[in-house]
Amino acid sequence: MSIKSNLNTIINSISKEVQLVAVTKTRSLEELQELYNCGQKVFGENRVQELLAKFEHLPSDIQWHLIGHLQTNKVKYIVPFVALIHSVDSEKLLAEINKQAQKINKKIAVLLQVFIAKEETKFGWDEQELMEFLVNKKYKNYPNIDIVGLMGMATNTDNVEQVKNEFLYLKSIFYKAEKEIENSNFKIISMGMSNDYKLAIECGSNMIRVGSALFS
DSSP states (O other): HHHHHHHHHHHHSSSTEEEEEEEOOOOOHHHHHHHTTTTEEEEEEOOOHHHHHHHHHTTTOOOOEOOOOOOOHHHHHHTTTEEEEEOSSSHHHHHHHHHHHHTTTTEEEEEEOOOOOSOOOOOOOOOHHHHHHTTTGGGGGGGGGGEEEEEEOSSSSOOOHHHHHHHHHHHHHHHHHHOOOOOOTOOOOOOOOOOHHHHHHTTTTEEESSHHHOOO
16 A cells, blocks of 8 residues: 555544654655655654654654654754654653753643553653652743643553553543643643554544554
């Protein structure tokens, strides 16, 4: 199938309330330009260096999301133009994003990444740590940050019930967080990828990160 056909299939399978983030990892500029020509304007990149290279060569009205693990020493490179950072997995990283955003007088939209998987390779806040951060209003220490939701990555497994439970867990944490954070923009639950985005949407996701299903 073509990129256009794949894109249409995915868009037709989701509601207008769900935002599709096209994952650009390892994809060529030609593939991404074709995807853009089909109408997709929200792209998500895992690595800072790849994001910078693609940003320079693709249309300027693309909304770039950083969806992969972000090191504090790379924050300054993407703050000027990134639309959303999905993978804010610690207060240390949040502080660095705020610091770099202040330098250019910009407010950066972020998602707090929650650890929901049964895998040590995944990153994120645990529930207790996150709720303590929100209940104590520590986020108010970072005026150049706009926390707009949560992100989570389920375990890489064929066990559908386990993945479903992890998605529902993130949804439950979102509702708890929503009651504590004083921010009307806090609306996003980013979960679900190519192999499980339909299940994620059933469990409450309103932002999916899809790569291989677009380009296969």
